[in-house]
Amino acid sequence: xxxxxxxxxxxxxxxxxxxxxxxxxxxxxxxxxxFNGVVxxxxxxxEGVEITVSGNGVDETVASDADGRWLxxxxxxxxxxxxxxxxxxxxxxxxxxxxxxSREFEIGASSAVGVLFPFGPSTGxxxxxxxxxxxxxxxxxxxxxxxxxxxxxxxxxxDFGSQxxxxxxxxxxxxxxxxxxxIGITLIFGTTGVNNFAxxxxxxxxxxxxxxxxxxxxxxxxxAVIITLxxxxxxxxxxxxAIFKPLRKRRVxxxxxxxxxxxxxxxxRYFFQFLIGGxxxxxxxxxxxxxxxxxxxxxxxxxxxxxxxIVVLVGVxxxxxxxxxxxxxxxxxxxxxxxxxxxxxVDRVIRIVWVLAGLLTGGAGILYxxxxxxxxxxxxxxxxxxxxxxxxxxxxxxxxxxALVGALLIGLVTEISTLFIAPDLRYAVALLALILVLLFRPxxxxxxxxxxx
Numbered sequence: 525x526x527x528x529x530x531x532x533x534x535x536x537x538x539x540x541x542x543x544x545x546x547x548x549x550x551x552x553x554x555x556x557x558x559f560n561g562v563v564x565x566x567x568x569x570x571e572g573v574e575i576t577v578s579g580n581g582v583d584e585t586v587a588s589d590a591d592g593r594w595l596x597x598x599x600x601x602x603x604x605x606x607x608x609x610x611x612x613x614x615x616x617x618x619x620x621x622x623x624x625x626s627r628e629f630e631i632g633a634s635s636a637v638g639v640l641f642p643f644g645p646s647t648g649x650x651x652x653x654x655x656x657x658x659x660x661x662x663x664x665x666x667x668x669x670x671x672x673x674x675x676x677x678x679x680x681x682x683d684f685g686s687q688x689x690x691x692x693x694x695x696x697x698x699x700x701x702x703x704x705x706x707i708g709i710t711l712i713f714g715t716t717g718v719n720n721f722a723x724x725x726x727x728x729x730x731x732x733x734x735x736x737x738x739x740x741x742x743x744x745x746x747x748a749v750i751i752t753l754x755x756x757x758x759x760x761x762x763x764x765x766a767i768f769k770p771l772r773k774r775r776v777x778x779x780x781x782x783x784x785x786x787x788x789x790x791x792x793r794y795f796f797q798f799l800i801g802g803x804x805x806x807x808x809x810x811x812x813x814x815x816x817x818x819x820x821x822x823x824x825x826x827x828x829x830x831x832x833x834i835v836v837l838v839g840v841x842x843x844x845x846x847x848x849x850x851x852x853x854x855x856x857x858x859x860x861x862x863x864x865x866x867x868x869x870v871d872r873v874i875r876i877v878w879v880l881a882g883l884l885t886g887g888a889g890i891l892y893x894x895x896x897x898x899x900x901x902x903x904x905x906x907x908x909x910x911x912x913x914x915x916x917x918x919x920x921x922x923x924x925x926x927a928l929v930g931a932l933l934i935g936l937v938t939e940i941s942t943l944f945i946a947p948d949l950r951y952a953v954a955l956l957a958l959i960l961v962l963l964f965r966p967x968x969x970x971x972x973x974x975x976x977x
Contacts, residue, residue: 559639563594571587572587577607578607601630604628691942695932696935698939699915702931708723709723710926711924712881714856714857716877718768718778722785723909724789724912725788725905728900729755729905730885731889733755737752739805752887753883755886757883793903802902804899804901829894841925853876853877915930918933919970934958
């Protein structure tokens, strides 16, 4: 547990976006933000179409390459106007709606915003954008970035191998962050048999406390990290002390407890909305400069967040395998009755598990707010809750190491799938992979077979 705290305290900025390195427009090199897209008529890429980004001192024009791709980097967040020069379009190709010719987009909540220009017969429709399988960071109508677990970046190279490498690195980073939350879920399930559907709110809580301490109060990042971890651990302890321990003493059935966790999730979610509002709040923490790691461009925060997640997970593994309380936790998870008969204080172990789950998931909340672009939203934990449960189920219920393996697989599948399908569908692909694995191995990858009957 000490290793967890020390590792996360070392973070000065977090996040997770990997961008394949390749020859870039001069203004796009070493810039923390970019607008990008693919210009094509149906499945035919259009070369030489000029795109302009202007605003905040930027007035840059680039032409789409042979694959129809374009990218313009900007230095600071803000609102920019993205325009297409229709005179550079091939003969017979026109915008579906004239209002698509020039639109305003806000960047900052994400380090990359995809902008698409639909072509075809005029429909008279309202401005908007359509997600494209080939464009990362595809915005929703009006240009608002899709919230959730995307790495918020796309490949800056037209080479498929570079794009694949970028998605693999982003997938590993995303999977490591999911693992921090998923391990908390599986430890709670293993020791109590409870599937906590309010677990996502532990992640949101960590992000909100970090947002409040760094942005509203403006304390140093290292102070904010310590306060957030302490508050998250206390929040996990409070869950057990105020709700779940009384329910255990009254021998309330697991179905009723499950309903309690669902109600708690809803109550906490709307309490968070009351505290910070229904919008997306940005954190005033610098995500760091863009650095090149091998053939991949990453922000400093990307590297730091990945290293922190690895150190924390190694610390958790050592805690579970090398310490007395860790071994007691595994004993309670295997057989609580036998553990109690051997002299282990089961209630104390469960309380420690709740504290550890709060600490890990609150730390994940710190990192995850950077993973989606340095911002926090009232329901951010709920958006990834299904992925957390998918990771736990895929790895094997009750297995902490299985949760790690499952989270990494979920992270890789969600990120790599964006090379072939619309980003909005990435979670569906991850859950489809979960179904396929469970059809052949119902107990999960590292789970144990259970005898029925």
